Amino acid sequence: MKKFSVLMIIALLGAALLTACAPAETVTVIETVIVEKEGETIIETVEKEVEVPSKTLVLDSEMFSPPAEQIFFIDEILKPFEEETGITVTFQIVKGEDMFDRLTAQQATGHVTTDMILAFNGRFAWYTDEGWMGSLDETVNTWDDRSILPAFDGQAVVDGTRYFVPISADVYLTIANNKALDYLPVGADMDNLTYEQYADWAVAIAAGENEGKVCMTGIPMKMWIYQFSSSALAYGLPGAGNPEPAFPNLNAPQTVKAWEQWAKIGAGDGFMPTILSVDNCVDFLMREEAWLSVTHNARVGQVYASNETQFTVGPAPMGDTAIGSIAGAHGLGIVEDSANVEAALLLLEYLTRPEIQLKMNKGTGGFLPVVAEALDYLGDDPTDEIIRKALIVLDNANGSFLPVSDFQDWGAVKQLFDDVFSEMVLNGDGTIDQALLDAKQVALEALRK
Amino acid sequence: MASTFKPLIKASRRTMFYLFVVSITVMIITPLFFLISLSFLSTDASYSYPLPLLPSLSENYELTTGERGYLLSLEQRNGEYKTMLDTDDMEKMAVYMKTRLSTPISIPELEELTARVDHEGTVYFKRRSDLLNNYYTFFQITRDAGPAFIRSLQIAGMTILISLSIGGLAGYAFARYTFIGKNLLKFSTLFVRMFPAIAIALPMVIILAKMGFYDQPIGLSLVYSIGSIALTIWITSSIFMGIPESLEEAAQVFGATKFQAFLRVTFPLALPGLAAAAMYAFLGAWNETVSAIILTQFNPTFSVVVYQSLVGATGQVNLAAAGGMVMAIPSVIFTFFIRRYIRQMWGGMTI
Amino acid sequence: MALAINTERRRKIGKQIVPYLLVLPVLFYYIAFWARPVVQQLVQSFTSLEGQFTLNNYIMVFTDLNFLPALRNTSIIVVFSVTLEFFIALLLALLINRKFPGSGIFLFLTMIPMALPAVAVGALWKTGLTTNGWINSLLTYLGILTEGGKIYWLAGSIWKLLALMIIIDAWQVIPSIMIILLAGLQNIPKETEEAGYVFGGNYFTVLRKITLPLLSSTIQTAVILRLIAAIQIWLIVIVIVGFSRMPVLVERIVYYHEEVPRLTISPAMASGYTIIVTIIVSIAALAYLWVSGAFRRKRKEV
Incomplete structure (x- = not known):
C-alpha cells in the first residue's frame, strides 16, 4: 500500500516535470485586423499561428488595484477599446516597486514584454532616469481637443521631452x-x-x-x-x-x-x-x-x-x-523598446479622450480627471460631487x-x-x-x- | 482500595488529556473559524462590529422614498434599520445590493418594488444572501486562474523533486559517512538560508531569464529549490542518523546489495522526514510571489494572479479572505495527505 | 597479494569519495543559481557610490537610528519565539506520537496554520487585531468585554506589539517545527522506550533519559532551522504594523528595497544590512550548534 502511494507520488511528480518541459506554446488565433485597402479601412479576420506574447498589448499598472476598480476598468473602459481597435490589452496590477523590478529584469535580459506602464507620479523619475521610456511628444502635440493639466509636468516632462501623460489626479x-x-x-x-x-x-x-x-x-x-x-x-x-x-x-x-x-x-x-x-x-x-x-x-x-x-x-x-x-497623479508611459508602441499610443489616445477620462475616473470611484475638457461632462450624482470638491481643492x-x-x-x-x-x-x-x-x-x- | 480507584484515576487522566487536546484545538481553530466565516460575509457585514459569527442567510430591507430617489435600508441585528443607499438609478442599486450586501436582485424586481413604494409608501422585503458571492467575485477578477493553478502545481512538484533528490542524497552522506570537512560542509549548506533571500530576488530572476526561463514559470522551481535543498539536507540527515545502520547491515547479511538495503529498509523509515521536507518545499513554492511577479508576464503562477486580484483589496477584507481560502485549499489538501507519511508507525505501517 | 592490497586501497579511496560525490550536486547547484548574486551583494556592501572600496556602508548601517532598535527587537523576538515555539511544538509532537484516537485529525488541524498563504494570514490578523475586529467581538460575545468595552491591541508600547508578534508568529510556525520533531520521533524504536519502562522509569524519566537523547539530532535540526528563520522575520511585522513602526533587521532590508529603493543611500544600506544579517545569523547558528554539541564526535549508534 505504502509502496504504491510512493510510486504514485513519484509518477505524479514525473508527469508534472514532463508537462513542464513542454515547448513554449504557439496558438492559432483568429485575429481581427484593420487593413487599409485602396483608400478605405476595412476590418478583416485572419487566422494565423502566432506566439502568444506578440499579439497583445501589456499594460502594467499600480493604479486601479482595488477589485471594484479593476472590474470597472477592464469591463467598461478597456473592453470598448478592444472592440474598437481589435487590440487585446493584458492589464496587470503590480505594486510600484514590483513594477520597477519587473522592468529592470526585462531591460537587463532584453525580454521587453511590458509595453506600457501606469505609474504614480512620484515614481516617474525611476523610469525616466533609467532612460527606458519613449518620448510621447509626437502624439501628444497632435491633440487639439484636450488639454492635459500642467500640474504634473514637473515629473512627466524631462528636459523638454514628455515621457508620461497623467490620466488621474489625487488630492x-x-x-x-x-x-x-x-x-x-x-x-x-x-x-x-x-x-x-x-x-x-x-x-x-x-x-x-x-x-x-x-x-x-x-x-x-x-x-x-x-x-x-x-x-x-x-x-x-x-x-x-x-x-x-x-x-x-x-x-x-x-x-x-x-x-x-x-x-x-x-x-x-x-x-x-x-x-x-x-x-x-x-x-x-x-x-x-x-x-x-x-x-x-x-x-x-x-x-x-x-x-x-x-x-x-x-x-x-x-x-x-x-x-x-500635495497633489498626486498616475500617468501612462510607453516603454521605448516595446514591440507594440503603435498599439500603446492608440490606448494612450483613447484613455485621454475627455468623455473616457470622466467615465474612467468617475467609475473607478472618484479620481480626478486631468483633462480639462472632461469636466464639461460632469453631472450631479454623488460621485460627480466628489470630483467637483476635489476640483475646488486643486x-x-x-x-x-x-x-x-x-x-x-x-x-x-x-x-x-x-x-x-x-x-x-x-x-x-x-x-x-x-x-x-x-x-x-x-x-x-x-x-x- | 487502590484497585477500585484505579479505573477512576485512569478515566480522569484520560479526560484531562482530552481536555488539553481540545483546548489546543480551540486555540488553533478559532482564528481559522473567523477567517472562513469572514470569507462568506457580505462587505457590509464584514465591517460591522461586533463581527457576526456566521453569515446571515437572508437580509431584511426597507425601501422608501428618499432625497435622491429611493432610500434603501438594511435591518441590523438589533432590529433597527440602517440607511444604505439613496438613488433613483436602479442599476446602481442592483449592483450595490449584489456587491456590498451579497443579496443579488434583478432590475425588474427592483422596479416592481419601487412601483409599490410609489403606491404604498414604505415597502419591506427580504432577500436571500448569496454566501458564495465573495468567491464568485474573486474568480471574476482573477483571470486565467485555471492555467495558473496548473502551472503552480507543476512548479511545486518540480521543487519537491529537485530538493528531495539533491538534498536527500547529501543528507544521506552527512548522516552515514565520516569525512574530512563534513561539519564545515554541512554547516555551509545552511548559508543559503542564512542569507536574506529577499535581498537577491531580482538578480536571481535575471539569471533565470538569461537562462531562457523568462516567462517560463517552471524555471522558478530552480530558485525555490535553493532554500528547500538546505532544509532537506538537514531534515533528512537527522532522520537518517536516527535509523540504525545495523538494520541495513542486517539486510545485507540476508543477501541484499547496499542499494537494495537502502531502498527496502532505510528509505521507508526515512519517509516521515522526506514528507516533512516535501511539505516545506511545497509551501515555499506555492506561496512565493516576489520572484514570480518579476519573472512572469503572460504565464503567471497562481500566487501571482491572486496577488494581482487582492493587492489593492482595501475595504474588501472579506474578498481577501475568500481569495486566501482558495489559495490555501491545495496546501491544505497536500497537508492532509502528507500527514500520513509524517506520522507512520514504527515498522512502516501507515494508518 | 599486491593486487589485493591495491583493490582494498582502491575500495577505501572509493568509499572516501562517495560522500563527496553525494554532496557535489548541492555545491554545483548553489554555485549555478545562488552564488553570484550573493557575491555581488558582498562586493556592493564594500563599494562606495563612486565605485571605490569603502567601509562607509557599514558605518552608515551601524549609525542608522533604526539599527539598534531593529537589533533589539529582533533579539527579543528570536529568544522568546524560538523557545516558546520549540517547547509547544515538542509537546504537540509527543502528544500526537501517542497515537490516541483522533490523533490523525488532530495532527491535520494543527498543521493547517502553516498551510495558509500570506494574504490569508494578513486578512486574518488585520481584522482580528483592529479595534473593531473579531478578537474584541469574540471577547464581547464571551462576556469578557462589557458592551462597548474595547481593547486597543495595536496601540501602546513596543513591548505589547512584540508580544503580539511573538504569539501570532508562534500560531503559524509551530506546526512546521512540530512536523520535523514528529518525523524524528517515528524513528525511535518502541522497544527502546519500553525497555525504559521495564527498568522502572516513569514517563518523564524515559522522556529525559531515552527519548530526548535519541531525538537530539532532530531537535538540533528543528531549532537551527527555526533560529535562522526567526532572525529573518519581517513579513508578519509589516503586515500588522507596517514599515518602521517596529523595526526588525530584515524589515530594514525590505524597506530599502521596496519602500525607498531609489534613495542614493538605499543600495548601500540594503547590502550593508544584508551582510550584517547574514553574519548575525551565522554566528547565532554556530553558537547554537556549538552549545548543543553538534560538532562533538558522534557516539556510536545504539
Whole structure:
C-alpha cells in the first residue's frame, strides 16, 4: 500500500516535470485586423499561428488595484477599446516597486514584454532616469481637443521631452461619518472647513465619545510629512523651489500655525488610539473606528461608495491663506523598446479622450480627471460631487512638488516629521516646543545635498 | 482500595488529556473559524462590529422614498434599520445590493418594488444572501486562474523533486559517512538560508531569464529549490542518523546489495522526514510571489494572479479572505495527505 | 597479494569519495543559481557610490537610528519565539506520537496554520487585531468585554506589539517545527522506550533519559532551522504594523528595497544590512550548534 502511494507520488511528480518541459506554446488565433485597402479601412479576420506574447498589448499598472476598480476598468473602459481597435490589452496590477523590478529584469535580459506602464507620479523619475521610456511628444502635440493639466509636468516632462501623460489626479478631501456631524463646531461647514474647526471638531468628538476618531493615512512613516505639509501650505508655507522657508519645513511661522492645530488634536486625544499602526484609512472609516479623516480623494470615494447615506464629503480644510494639498497623479508611459508602441499610443489616445477620462475616473470611484475638457461632462450624482470638491481643492490649493532629489535621504526627512509627530503632537500637551522644531529643522538642513 | 480507584484515576487522566487536546484545538481553530466565516460575509457585514459569527442567510430591507430617489435600508441585528443607499438609478442599486450586501436582485424586481413604494409608501422585503458571492467575485477578477493553478502545481512538484533528490542524497552522506570537512560542509549548506533571500530576488530572476526561463514559470522551481535543498539536507540527515545502520547491515547479511538495503529498509523509515521536507518545499513554492511577479508576464503562477486580484483589496477584507481560502485549499489538501507519511508507525505501517 | 592490497586501497579511496560525490550536486547547484548574486551583494556592501572600496556602508548601517532598535527587537523576538515555539511544538509532537484516537485529525488541524498563504494570514490578523475586529467581538460575545468595552491591541508600547508578534508568529510556525520533531520521533524504536519502562522509569524519566537523547539530532535540526528563520522575520511585522513602526533587521532590508529603493543611500544600506544579517545569523547558528554539541564526535549508534 505504502509502496504504491510512493510510486504514485513519484509518477505524479514525473508527469508534472514532463508537462513542464513542454515547448513554449504557439496558438492559432483568429485575429481581427484593420487593413487599409485602396483608400478605405476595412476590418478583416485572419487566422494565423502566432506566439502568444506578440499579439497583445501589456499594460502594467499600480493604479486601479482595488477589485471594484479593476472590474470597472477592464469591463467598461478597456473592453470598448478592444472592440474598437481589435487590440487585446493584458492589464496587470503590480505594486510600484514590483513594477520597477519587473522592468529592470526585462531591460537587463532584453525580454521587453511590458509595453506600457501606469505609474504614480512620484515614481516617474525611476523610469525616466533609467532612460527606458519613449518620448510621447509626437502624439501628444497632435491633440487639439484636450488639454492635459500642467500640474504634473514637473515629473512627466524631462528636459523638454514628455515621457508620461497623467490620466488621474489625487488630492486631499475631508470625509466624515454622519455621526460626527453632531459635534461639528458652531458656524463650521464641511464645504468651507478650516483647520481650526477641524481640530476643534476632532477634540469635541473625542470628548463626547470617549475615544479619538481622527484617522490619518500612513502614520508614521510614509505619509505624515505630506498630510502635515498640506496643512502648512494652507497656512501659507511656500511650495518647494521657492526661497526659504519653503516645503519641507518644520519651524517657520506658517508651519508653526499648522503644528498648533495638530497639537490641539493630540492634546485632546482626538486621534484614533491605534493611529501609529494605521496604513490606509479606508478600512478604519468603514469599521467606524474612525469618523473623520483628510485623505486622498480616491480613497474617500471608496469609503463613500460603501454607504453614501453614512458619510459626508468636503474639500480639504483651509488654513488662513488657502487650501493646502500635495497633489498626486498616475500617468501612462510607453516603454521605448516595446514591440507594440503603435498599439500603446492608440490606448494612450483613447484613455485621454475627455468623455473616457470622466467615465474612467468617475467609475473607478472618484479620481480626478486631468483633462480639462472632461469636466464639461460632469453631472450631479454623488460621485460627480466628489470630483467637483476635489476640483475646488486643486483650483484653490497652495501646492508643492516633492523635492526628493534635493536630499540625501528622503526617508530621514520623513522621519524628522514623524519624530515631531510622536513627541509634540501625539504625546504633547498642545503647546509648541519651538526648540524641538528648530533642532529638527537644523537636522533637516543637514540632509540637503 | 487502590484497585477500585484505579479505573477512576485512569478515566480522569484520560479526560484531562482530552481536555488539553481540545483546548489546543480551540486555540488553533478559532482564528481559522473567523477567517472562513469572514470569507462568506457580505462587505457590509464584514465591517460591522461586533463581527457576526456566521453569515446571515437572508437580509431584511426597507425601501422608501428618499432625497435622491429611493432610500434603501438594511435591518441590523438589533432590529433597527440602517440607511444604505439613496438613488433613483436602479442599476446602481442592483449592483450595490449584489456587491456590498451579497443579496443579488434583478432590475425588474427592483422596479416592481419601487412601483409599490410609489403606491404604498414604505415597502419591506427580504432577500436571500448569496454566501458564495465573495468567491464568485474573486474568480471574476482573477483571470486565467485555471492555467495558473496548473502551472503552480507543476512548479511545486518540480521543487519537491529537485530538493528531495539533491538534498536527500547529501543528507544521506552527512548522516552515514565520516569525512574530512563534513561539519564545515554541512554547516555551509545552511548559508543559503542564512542569507536574506529577499535581498537577491531580482538578480536571481535575471539569471533565470538569461537562462531562457523568462516567462517560463517552471524555471522558478530552480530558485525555490535553493532554500528547500538546505532544509532537506538537514531534515533528512537527522532522520537518517536516527535509523540504525545495523538494520541495513542486517539486510545485507540476508543477501541484499547496499542499494537494495537502502531502498527496502532505510528509505521507508526515512519517509516521515522526506514528507516533512516535501511539505516545506511545497509551501515555499506555492506561496512565493516576489520572484514570480518579476519573472512572469503572460504565464503567471497562481500566487501571482491572486496577488494581482487582492493587492489593492482595501475595504474588501472579506474578498481577501475568500481569495486566501482558495489559495490555501491545495496546501491544505497536500497537508492532509502528507500527514500520513509524517506520522507512520514504527515498522512502516501507515494508518 | 599486491593486487589485493591495491583493490582494498582502491575500495577505501572509493568509499572516501562517495560522500563527496553525494554532496557535489548541492555545491554545483548553489554555485549555478545562488552564488553570484550573493557575491555581488558582498562586493556592493564594500563599494562606495563612486565605485571605490569603502567601509562607509557599514558605518552608515551601524549609525542608522533604526539599527539598534531593529537589533533589539529582533533579539527579543528570536529568544522568546524560538523557545516558546520549540517547547509547544515538542509537546504537540509527543502528544500526537501517542497515537490516541483522533490523533490523525488532530495532527491535520494543527498543521493547517502553516498551510495558509500570506494574504490569508494578513486578512486574518488585520481584522482580528483592529479595534473593531473579531478578537474584541469574540471577547464581547464571551462576556469578557462589557458592551462597548474595547481593547486597543495595536496601540501602546513596543513591548505589547512584540508580544503580539511573538504569539501570532508562534500560531503559524509551530506546526512546521512540530512536523520535523514528529518525523524524528517515528524513528525511535518502541522497544527502546519500553525497555525504559521495564527498568522502572516513569514517563518523564524515559522522556529525559531515552527519548530526548535519541531525538537530539532532530531537535538540533528543528531549532537551527527555526533560529535562522526567526532572525529573518519581517513579513508578519509589516503586515500588522507596517514599515518602521517596529523595526526588525530584515524589515530594514525590505524597506530599502521596496519602500525607498531609489534613495542614493538605499543600495548601500540594503547590502550593508544584508551582510550584517547574514553574519548575525551565522554566528547565532554556530553558537547554537556549538552549545548543543553538534560538532562533538558522534557516539556510536545504539
